[in-house]
Amino acid sequence: MLSIISVLVLALQATGQEVVFYATVDKNPVAMGDIFTYRITLENGKGDIESPDLKNFDIVFGPAQSSSLRIINGQQSSNLTLSYTLRPRGEGKYTIAPAKASVQGKAYTTRAIEVEVVKGSSSASQAQQQNQTGASRAQQSSGDDGLKLQIQSSKKSAYIGEAITVQYVLLSRYTSLDLGETEFPSIKGFWSEEIKIGQVNWEPTYEYINGVPFRKAILRKYVLFPQVGGKQTIESANLSARVNRNIFSMGTEVNVSSNKVTIEVQPLPVGAPEGFDGAVGEFDFSVKAERLEVDANNAIDLFVNVTGKGNLSLLDAPEVAFPEDFEVYDPEVKDRISVSLGGVSGTRTWHYLVIPRYPGEYAIPAIEFSYFDPSKEKYITKTEGPFTINVKGDESLVNETGGARAKSVVKQTKDEIRFIALDTEKLTPRKRTFYNTAGYYILFSLPFLAFVGFIALRKRRATLLADVAGIRRKGASKAVRRRLNAAENAMKNGDSKLFYVEIFTAIYGYLGDKLGMPQAQLTKTIVKDKLKEANIKDALVQEALYIIETCEMARFSPVTEQSDKVFYQRTVEFIEKLDELLK
Amino acid sequence: MVLLFSLANTFVLAETTPAFEQFKMGNDAYKTGDYRTALEHYLEAENTTEGFVINYNLANSYYKLSKIPESILHYERALKFEPSNEDARYNLRLANEKIADRIENIPTSKLALWWDEQRFGIGPERWGTAALLLALLSGASLFLFAMSRKAGNRRIGFFAALITLSMALLTHQLARASYDNRYTETTAIVFTSKIDVKSEPRAESINVFVLHAGTKVSLIQRDSEWYEIEIGSGNKGWLKADDVVEI
Numbered sequence: 001m002l003s004i005i006s007v008l009v010l011a012l013q014a015t016g017q018e019v020v021f022y023a024t025v026d027k028n029p030v031a032m033g034d035i036f037t038y039r040i041t042l043e044n045g046k047g048d049i050e051s052p053d054l055k056n057f058d059i060v061f062g063p064a065q066s067s068s069l070r071i072i073n074g075q076q077s078s079n080l081t082l083s084y085t086l087r088p089r090g091e092g093k094y095t096i097a098p099a100k101a102s103v104q105g106k107a108y109t110t111r112a113i114e115v116e117v118v119k120g121s122s123s124a125s126q127a128q129q130q131n132q133t134g135a136s137r138a139q140q141s142s143g144d145d146g147l148k149l150q151i152q153s154s155k156k157s158a159y160i161g162e163a164i165t166v167q168y169v170l171l172s173r174y175t176s177l178d179l180g181e182t183e184f185p186s187i188k189g190f191w192s193e194e195i196k197i198g199q200v201n202w203e204p205t206y207e208y209i210n211g212v213p214f215r216k217a218i219l220r221k222y223v224l225f226p227q228v229g230g231k232q233t234i235e236s237a238n239l240s241a242r243v244n245r246n247i248f249s250m251g252t253e254v255n256v257s258s259n260k261v262t263i264e265v266q267p268l269p270v271g272a273p274e275g276f277d278g279a280v281g282e283f284d285f286s287v288k289a290e291r292l293e294v295d296a297n298n299a300i301d302l303f304v305n306v307t308g309k310g311n312l313s314l315l316d317a318p319e320v321a322f323p324e325d326f327e328v329y330d331p332e333v334k335d336r337i338s339v340s341l342g343g344v345s346g347t348r349t350w351h352y353l354v355i356p357r358y359p360g361e362y363a364i365p366a367i368e369f370s371y372f373d374p375s376k377e378k379y380i381t382k383t384e385g386p387f388t389i390n391v392k393g394d395e396s397l398v399n400e401t402g403g404a405r406a407k408s409v410v411k412q413t414k415d416e417i418r419f420i421a422l423d424t425e426k427l428t429p430r431k432r433t434f435y436n437t438a439g440y441y442i443l444f445s446l447p448f449l450a451f452v453g454f455i456a457l458r459k460r461r462a463t464l465l466a467d468v469a470g471i472r473r474k475g476a477s478k479a480v481r482r483r484l485n486a487a488e489n490a491m492k493n494g495d496s497k498l499f500y501v502e503i504f505t506a507i508y509g510y511l512g513d514k515l516g517m518p519q520a521q522l523t524k525t526i527v528k529d530k531l532k533e534a535n536i537k538d539a540l541v542q543e544a545l546y547i548i549e550t551c552e553m554a555r556f557s558p559v560t561e562q563s564d565k566v567f568y569q570r571t572v573e574f575i576e577k578l579d580e581l582l583k
Numbered sequence: 584m585v586l587l588f589s590l591a592n593t594f595v596l597a598e599t600t601p602a603f604e605q606f607k608m609g610n611d612a613y614k615t616g617d618y619r620t621a622l623e624h625y626l627e628a629e630n631t632t633e634g635f636v637i638n639y640n641l642a643n644s645y646y647k648l649s650k651i652p653e654s655i656l657h658y659e660r661a662l663k664f665e666p667s668n669e670d671a672r673y674n675l676r677l678a679n680e681k682i683a684d685r686i687e688n689i690p691t692s693k694l695a696l697w698w699d700e701q702r703f704g705i706g707p708e709r710w711g712t713a714a715l716l717l718a719l720l721s722g723a724s725l726f727l728f729a730m731s732r733k734a735g736n737r738r739i740g741f742f743a744a745l746i747t748l749s750m751a752l753l754t755h756q757l758a759r760a761s762y763d764n765r766y767t768e769t770t771a772i773v774f775t776s777k778i779d780v781k782s783e784p785r786a787e788s789i790n791v792f793v794l795h796a797g798t799k800v801s802l803i804q805r806d807s808e809w810y811e812i813e814i815g816s817g818n819k820g821w822l823k824a825d826d827v828v829e830i
Contacts, residue, residue: 417674420613420643421636427606428634433766435711435758443715444755447722455729 019045021101023110028210029118032091035060039083040099040110047103049082056094057086088117096211113211146173148214149239149258153224154341157264161280161311162374163343164190164224164263168237170200171207171214180240180253184220189232189265191314193339195221223344225280225311226265234261268372273381275319279371281310281343285318287367287384296359296393302352304331306369309345312337317350318369323362327355359393480510480575484568491564496554499564503571504551510575511544524548536581543574602631609640618647635664639671646674651681652797652828656772659799659830663765664706666699682797702757703764710758717751768829771810773798773822780820784809791820800827 020043027036040049051063062084069078088094093116098109148171155164168184179200197218206213219239226232236258245251268280288303306315313335322328329352337346356362363386370381434440483506490498512519515530524545531541550567609624622644629637642657658675662668691699721744728740763769779790784806792814794800800812803819810827813819 415677415680417643417646417677418670420610420640421670422610423636424603424606424610426634426636427603427628427632429600429602430631430633433707433711433762435707436762440711440715444718444751447719448725451722451725451729454726458729 019043019103019106019108021045021099021103021108021110022208023096023099023113023211024208024213025096025113025115025211028113028212029116030088031118032088035085035087036115037083037085038096038113039081042080042101042103042108044078045101045103045108046078046080047101049080050100050102051082051084052097052099054084054086054096056090057088059084060087061085088115091117091119093117111211115210147171147177147241147243147254147256148209149219149237149256151234151237151258151261153234153261153263155263157266158226159266159280159372159374160226160229160268161278161314161372162226163281163310164226165195165341165343166222166224166234166261167218167341168220168258170217170219170239171209172217172241172243173212173214174243176243176245176251178242178245178251180242181238182219182240183238185235185237187222187224187234189228190224190226190234191311192225193223193313193344195223195339195341197221221341223339223341225314225344226263229265229267232263232265234263236260269377269379271379272372273368273370273379275368275381276370276372276379277316277318279306279310279315279369280374281308281312281371282373282375283308283310283369283371283382285369285382285384287387289364289387289389292387293390293392294356296356296391298355300354300356300389302354302364304350304352304367305347306349307347309343310371312344312346312348315348318367320352320367321365322352322354323356323364325356325358325360326362327357329353356389356391359391362389362391363387364389477579479513480506483509484572484575487568491568496558496564499568500551500554503547503568504555507544507547507551507571507575510578514578534581536578540574540577540581543570544578547571547574600631602628606632606637606640609644613640613644618644622648633664635661635668635671638664639668639674642671642678643674646678651678652772652774654678655682655797655799656828656830659770659772663703663830666703667696679797683795684798703761705757705761707758707762707765710754710761714751714754714758717747717754721747721751768802770799770801771812771827771829773800773826774828775826778822778826780812780818780822782820784811784821788821792818794822799830802827802829 021041023038023040025036025038027034030036038054040051042049063082064084065080065082067078067080069076071077093114096113096115098112101108150169150171151166152169153164153166155162158164166187170179197220200217200219203216203218205216207216208214238255238257240253240255242251242253284305284307286305286307288305290301290303291298292300294300302320304318304320306312306318317331317333331350331352334349334351335346337344337348366383366385368381368383370379372379483502487499487502487506490496490502508519508522511527511530512522515527515534517526517530527544527548528541531544547567547570605624605628609621609628612618612621612624622641625637625641625644629641638657638661642654642661645651645654645657655675655678658671658678661671662675665671724740724744724747726740728737728744731737731740773794773796776796778794780792780794782789782791794814798814800814800822803811803813805811805824806821808824809821810824811819811821812827
C-alpha cells in the first residue's frame, strides 16, 4: 500500500532548529500474531512524508497522524508523527524500507528497519499485561529485551599505550527502573583511568536499536591504555534491576549481562628512537631552567614539562645528564591531568633541584623526549637545550662552605670497550716455531750425546793404556815358561850348573816383569819389600828368598841335600802360586 | 747460532713488510671510527702475523661492527698470547654480556692468572730457548764432573748437572704446555645463531640443550664432521663442526 499524505503545518515556522526525520517500531522482535506500532517522525519541519511499502504486514490501524508544537524558552520545536499499527503475516525477517520526506525541497530518509517475526506465543506480552494489571509476585527473567547493558569502546584496535575510551551503557525501554547490584569485572591488560560521572542520569536523547527507541544512561566511563600486545578482552559486566515497579506491584527483577569487547592491541612499530620510554599520544615538550647564573652552592630549579594528550600519567622523567659535579635530587612530579572521553590530557612536570658545588661553566646537554604518535603512526622526538650554567664564586670559599663534600670519585658512565693496541713492535710474523721441530730436539740432546761420546772415548783409551802392563805380565808367564823349559832340558842332560842358572834367570826375570822393575835393580831386599808391598803372604816371600838363595849357592857348590827334580817342582809351584796372586 | 737467529726473528718484524703497513692503516682507520675499513686492513695483516695485538685489534673492530661471536673468538685468541692482559679481559667481558647464553664462569684468581701468564704468555719459543740453554749448561756440568781431578770440583759438576738437567726438562714441559695452548685447538666459539646440541653424533638424535652464537665450548673429541663439546656448566653434547670456529 502506498499512500501519500500532504501535511500542511500552518503553525509558526520553526527556526534555528534542525530537521530530524526518523522511523521507529515499538517491538522488535515481534511474536507471530502480535501487533506492533511503526512510527515515522519528522521534527522541526513541514513537508510531504512518503510512507514505505508495508506489504509484509497487515495494517490493523492507521495511518494515524499527530502533531505537537512546543516553545521552551523561546525555542520552538515541532513534531509530526505518522503511526501504523501492524500485524506480521508470517515468520521470518522483514525489512521495512526507508520512509522519505521532502522539507523545503530537501529530501530526507529514515533508516530501513529489519523486523524479526518469531514463533507466535503471546505469553510474554500476557505476562507483562498481568504485571501491569497488578500481579504482586516478582518475576525474574534474564536477557530481557527491554533492558540492555553494553560496553562501547571507541576503538577496536590500538597501539600499546594509545588511549581508548570505554563506556558501560544501560539501555532501557521501561518507564520505571530501579538499579540493583552491578558488577564490573576488573579490566586486565590495560592501565585504566576512570572518568568521574557522579550520579547516573538518563540522557535526553534516545538510542535506536533496530528502530526501537531505548532510553540511555552511561554507568561508567574509562580511559584505557593497553599495556600488553595481542587480543585483549574486556570481560562482560552484569547488572540486576527491578522494572515496572509501582504502588500496586513489586515489579520484575531483570538480570542482564553485557557483551564482551575484544581489542586488538598492536605492539609499537620497530625503530623507536633511543630515548623512547613508552610515551604514546600527542605531546609538547618544554624545559625551563630558572637562574642559569648562580653562585656555587645555590640551588637551580629545572622544570621539564610534557603537555598534551596521551598516557601522561605513565610517563617517566626524560633523561637529564647533569654534570657530575652537581648534587642532584630526585625530581618532584607535578601533574595537572584531566581525564575525559577525549582521553587523558594535561601537563606532567618534573621539577629538578640541583646544586652546583664548584664554580665554572657547565653544560647540560640537550634533553630529548620521544613519543609515538598513533594518528601519524610514527615516532617523534622533541629536543630542548642544551643549557649552559655559569656558576660563580671563589674556589677557596666554596671549599670551606661545601667542606663536607668528599673528593669526587671518577665514575665510569658508560660501558664501552677499551681502545685498540697501538704497539706495532709487538706484531709478530706468523711462522713455524723452532720449538717442537727436529732441530730443537737435536739441539736439546746434543750436550748429553756429546758427553756420552766423550765418556765412551775415554774408556777405550783407558783400556788401551791398561793393556801395556797387561802385555808385559802376559809376557812374564811366557818368558818364565821358556826359561823353565830350558832348565828342564838342562836337568835331563844332567848339567846341574846350567839348570840352576836357568832357574835363577827365570825367577828373576819373572819377578822383574811382575813387579815392573828392571832385573839389574833387583836385590833380595828389594824383592822382599816389593812382594810385601803387593800383599804377598810371608810363606811365599820366604819361598822366593829360598829359591834365590839356593840358586846363588848352587853356582858355587853343587847342591846335595835335594835332587834337581824336587827343586824344579818347588820353583814351578811357587811361580804358579805367585802368578795367581799377581795378575 | 741457529738459535740466536731464530730468536731475533721472533721479536722483530722489519718495518717495511706489507703486514706492518696494513696494521698501521687499520689503526688509522679505527682512530677515525671507520671500523669496516680497519677490519679489512687487520684481516689483511692477520694473514702473515699472529700474536696479541693483531687479534686484539681485530676483536675490537668486530665488536664495533656488532659482530660479537667473531669479536669473542679474537679476544680469546689474543688472550692465548697474553692471558692476563687487562684490556682484553675487560672487553671480552663486555662482549660476553651481549650474547644470548649465560654460562657461569669460575672467576680467575690473581695467582691462576699469574701462572697462566708464566706458562702461556712467555710462549714456546722463549721457554724452548731456556730449555736448550739449560741442557747446554747441564752438558757442561757433566764434563766438569768427568774431567776434573779434584773431588770438590767433581761434586759441584755432578750436582750442577742434576739441577740444570731437571730445570731443562721443566722448561721443556712449559714450552710444550704453551705450544699446545697456542697451536692445538681445545676450545671453540659457536658461530651459528642457534644450535640444538645433540646427544649423539647423528642429526636425528635427541636435542639435549640449545646454544647460541658467541658461546665458548670445550672440544672433547671429533668424529668425522661432529664435535663432542662441553660447556662451562659441565653439560656435554655433540654438534656439527661447521657450527663452531676453533680458537
